[in-house]
Amino acid sequence: MTHPYASDYPIFYVTVDVVLFAIADGSLQVLVVERGEEPAGWALPGGFVNPDEDLRDAAERELAEETGVRPGDLPLEQLATYGAPDRDTRYLKPPAHARVVSVAWLSVLPELVQPQAGTDASSAVWRPVAEVLEEGLTFDHHRILRDAVARLQAKLDYTPVATAFLAGEFSLAELREVYEVVWGRELDPGNFQRKVRVADRIVEPTGRLRSSGRGRPAELFRPTVRAADVWRETGSG
Amino acid sequence: MTHPYASDYPIFYVTVDVVLFAIADGSLQVLVVERGEEPAGWALPGGFVNPDEDLRDAAERELAEETGVRPGDLPLEQLATYGAPDRDTRYLKPPAHARVVSVAWLSVLPELVQPQAGTDASSAVWRPVAEVLEEGLTFDHHRILRDAVARLQAKLDYTPVATAFLAGEFSLAELREVYEVVWGRELDPGNFQRKVRVADRIVEPTGRLRSSGRGRPAELFRPTVRAADVWRETGSG
DNA sequence: GCAAAAGTGTTCCAGGTACACCCATGC
DNA sequence: GCATGGGTGTACCTGGAACACTTTTGC
Numbered sequence: 001m002t003h004p005y006a007s008d009y010p011i012f013y014v015t016v017d018v019v020l021f022a023i024a025d026g027s028l029q030v031l032v033v034e035r036g037e038e039p040a041g042w043a044l045p046g047g048f049v050n051p052d053e054d055l056r057d058a059a060e061r062e063l064a065e066e067t068g069v070r071p072g073d074l075p076l077e078q079l080a081t082y083g084a085p086d087r088d089t090r091y092l093k094p095p096a097h098a099r100v101v102s103v104a105w106l107s108v109l110p111e112l113v114q115p116q117a118g119t120d121a122s123s124a125v126w127r128p129v130a131e132v133l134e135e136g137l138t139f140d141h142h143r144i145l146r147d148a149v150a151r152l153q154a155k156l157d158y159t160p161v162a163t164a165f166l167a168g169e170f171s172l173a174e175l176r177e178v179y180e181v182v183w184g185r186e187l188d189p190g191n192f193q194r195k196v197r198v199a200d201r202i203v204e205p206t207g208r209l210r211s212s213g214r215g216r217p218a219e220l221f222r223p224t225v226r227a228a229d230v231w232r233e234t235g236s237g
Numbered sequence: 238m239t240h241p242y243a244s245d246y247p248i249f250y251v252t253v254d255v256v257l258f259a260i261a262d263g264s265l266q267v268l269v270v271e272r273g274e275e276p277a278g279w280a281l282p283g284g285f286v287n288p289d290e291d292l293r294d295a296a297e298r299e300l301a302e303e304t305g306v307r308p309g310d311l312p313l314e315q316l317a318t319y320g321a322p323d324r325d326t327r328y329l330k331p332p333a334h335a336r337v338v339s340v341a342w343l344s345v346l347p348e349l350v351q352p353q354a355g356t357d358a359s360s361a362v363w364r365p366v367a368e369v370l371e372e373g374l375t376f377d378h379h380r381i382l383r384d385a386v387a388r389l390q391a392k393l394d395y396t397p398v399a400t401a402f403l404a405g406e407f408s409l410a411e412l413r414e415v416y417e418v419v420w421g422r423e424l425d426p427g428n429f430q431r432k433v434r435v436a437d438r439i440v441e442p443t444g445r446l447r448s449s450g451r452g453r454p455a456e457l458f459r460p461t462v463r464a465a466d467v468w469r470e471t472g473s474g
Numbered sequence: 475g476c477a478a479a480a481g482t483g484t485t486c487c488a489g490g491t492a493c494a495c496c497c498a499t500g501c
Numbered sequence: 502g503c504a505t506g507g508g509t510g511t512a513c514c515t516g517g518a519a520c521a522c523t524t525t526t527g528c
Contacts, residue, residue: 010288014249014320014338051247055320055338081318081340083251083292101251101292101338103318191518193481215479216525410507428491430508452506453498
């Protein structure tokens with residue numbers, strides 16, 4: 001058998017891994033896939049970059065495959081690139097002699113979509129981030145997830161990304177819960193109201209109300225920017 | 238002729254590019270190399286990642302080759318990874334069929350070291366960032382430089398990276414000039430004093446004085462953290 | 475009425491900005 | 502002395518934190 005590609009240089013496989021967050025049951029969740037083959041265990045969803053595909057496009061494709069969401073409808077930010085020589089030893093032996101460099105991406109979904117049993121019949125499930133960080137992930141995905149959580153917490157401060165966790169119209173109490181879950185601490189409801197209402201480019205009122213059962217009905221809001229645009233990219237492509 | 242490496246997958250070449258900043262003549266400078274071969278023009282210093290080398294190690298090696306500074310003595314932060322399929326077309330033709338993915342890094346030097354005429358006899362020179370951004374760079378290096386400047390400006394706010402632009406002991410006026418040059422605006426000298434003195438983890442007094450000719454002599458300070466440690470990495474490896 | 479959740483008002487404090495002012499040197 | 506740059510004091514403003522209080526619903 002012959003190999004269609006040949007090189008005078010060592011082979012690098014380039015992959016993308018996606019850290020996909022959502023909120024459910026009052027805690028931050030991450031989509032992970034169960035690996036049957038060695039190394040067995042849980043891992044982040046990801047895959048090879050196609051020959052003529054931009055890095056961002058590869059991440060969008062992975063995201064769409066896992067969630068069924070149309071590419072371009074979710075926020076997607078480049079996190080970092082991980083390429084220690086021994087981070088994935090699966091292809092080190094002949095004939096590939098390849099090491100794997102992975103570009104990690106960060107995204108947010110407004111709800112727990114049922115993971116698609118896609119072309120690769122992946123067994124993707126949502127799990128609480130806290131549990132996953134405790135039990136670990138294969139490869140260096142534990143580190144990637146840690147970095148992703150830190151980035152998400154930081155970006156909540158100065159981008160409207162929190163709105164990407166919510167679908168359609170939402171109350172400020174629901175938005176506040178996003179911040180509380182991601183930051184792991186409670187916020188003052190009154191101060192939160194003012195801050196979000198006054199801030200430009202986060203939410204705008206719809207004029208409609210919704211009652212949550214008991215208590216005064218809440219005003220409803222929608223995001224000022226599309227979910228896919230909550231992050232202004234600095235680097236990618 | 239045979240090629241030692243073969244693959245069933247398309248070939249990716251993985252490189253590192255380094256955006257190296259310094260301050261001279263009252264403006265922000267960047268180290269660029271002149272390319273003789275096509276595409277001719279100015280480019281960022283960079284090169285291939287070696288087979289058994291971590292990405293960070295490759296960036297440190299490039300940095301050391303260009304500056305002569307010992308690896309590990311300079312701050313080095315991963316910026317982003319750039320991998321558009323057409324960003325470097327030099328190897329697209331047979332037999333390589335390779336595209337190039339580049340991991341960009343950001344560093345700061347305390348002075349204009351004479352660029353080393355290293356093994357590759359590179360013709361590296363320092364040039365003002367403003368000029369370079371105006372005239373452009375080859376490949377997508379213009380975009381990388383823009384992203385790097387934005388990152389540097391942001392990090393100045395909440396990391397002690399400004400001290401990495403200065404060698405040995407320095408006055409607060411010298412440190413203030415770093416901020417003024419990078420941010421492109423003047424700062425109030427009095428307020429700057431207080432803020433930097435009060436802030437933890439930026440500078441500590443040496444107790445010595447230095448006269449700049451006229452006026453009251455200035456107290457001298459040294460960085461609280463080593464230049465190589467001014468950035469706490471979130472992602473790399 | 476009472477409980478609960480939404481939303482507003484008010485007070486306090488920390489940190490930034492503007493700018494007046496004093497200090498220590500060279501000439 | 503005067504000019505020059507280093508360094509301090511102070512008044513003002515803004516934005517966040519704490520928390521009392523009012524509004525609007527279900528029961």
